[in-house]
Amino acid sequence: MSLRISTHLLRPPARALLRSADSIRSWDWLWQPTYGRRWHERFYRVRDDPYGCTVNPYDRQKYDRTLDLLAGRQFPSALEIGCSEGVFTEMVAPRCGKLLGIDLSEQAVERARARLAHLDHVTVMRATLPMEMPPGSHDLILCLDVLYYLPKDVLIGFLPRLKAALRPGGLLFALHYLGDFGQAMRGKEVHDLLVARLGLEVGHDEIVPGVGPAGAGCRVTCLGIPFPRHEHSGEGE
Ligand SMILES: C[S@@+](CC[C@H](N)C(=O)[O-])C[C@H]1O[C@@H](n2cnc3c(N)ncnc32)[C@H](O)[C@@H]1O
Structure with a gap:
């Protein structure tokens, strides 16, 4: 039997309680056994560079x-x-006028801040996507081996916000490992969704075979909003 409660019949404290239960439910996936926020926090606490970004040939x-x-x-x-x-x-910092890095792990962010302290134009912020997507728009959005941690419905819900954060002429750069290591989505599915659902121009889409664990390869996709076309005035011809 399911119990439905009409929230307007409740007193304000009970209403607030129900609302917060709802919002906790929408964050549930973060506490999934693997690759959620708590999992990542533990992963980063155990040692520095747990993903091996400084040493793995694949990352290089x-x-x-x-x-x-x-x-x-x-x-x-x-x-x-x-x-x-x-x-x-x-x-990538030398290619950017301003660069904002975000990550869900407090520990990772702390280490990133220490590593990047000499770069005044770089900021690092702890944020969990999609809920804490920072406001603003950018000429480049980089998603390297990250979007496949989001469950499919969460990623689909995030796509309009991701697109809105891209400026005209901007580039959304996605790269994901194609193997299965128990993450929420496979890299191929992430890129297929980006290509099919964002309605952006695909400037580049490639599979790099043989790289990464078990040689599963990775996919690299560049998507962009073309600059708006201006009507040609014909002057000066
Ligand atoms: C495999 S590492 C990739 C790191 C880096 N992009 C690279 O390729 O070198 C994935 C990173 O994404 C972060 N991450 C995972 N899910 C996230 C989310 N929902 N919001 C923000 N960061 C997330 C993790 O904490 C982790 O640091």
């Missing part, structure tokens, strides 16, 4: 490929989602 390969694809461009404002301890943040 993905950073190199990303920097290659961004070559020749400068981004006045950039956002890196899931910046971890700031290893790639430091590499």
Whole structure:
């Protein structure tokens, strides 16, 4: 039997209690046994660089490929989602006028801040996406090995906000490992969703075979909002 309670019949304290129960439910997935917030916090507490971003050949390969694809461009404002301890943040910083790195782990953010303290134009913030997506829009949004931690319905719900955070002429850069390590979504599915649902121009979409654990490879996708076309005045012809 299910019990339905009409909230307007309740006194204000009971109403507030029900509302907060609802909001706790919408954050449930963060406490999933693996790869939620609490899991990540424990993971980062055990040792420095638990993902091995400074030592894994795969990470080096993905950073190199990303920097290659961004070559020749400068981004006045950039956002890196899931910046971890700031290893790639430091590499990409010279390409950015302003760079905001966000991560759900307090511990990771603390280490990223220490690593990036010499870079005045870089800020690191603890935030859990999609709920705490910072306001503002950017010329570059980086999502490296991060969106597949979100359950599919959560990612789908986040896409309009992600798109709104991209400025005209901006670039959404996504790269995800294609193997299965128990994460909420597979990399292929994440990229298929980005391509199919964002309605952005696909500038680049590639599978890099053989890289990463078990040689499962990774997918790299660049999506963008083209600059608005201006009517040609015909002057000066
Ligand atoms: C595999 S690491 C990738 C780090 C970095 N992007 C890289 O490729 O070197 C994933 C990072 O995303 C963060 N993360 C996972 N889910 C997140 C969420 N919902 N919001 C913000 N950060 C998240 C984790 O704390 C972790 O630091």
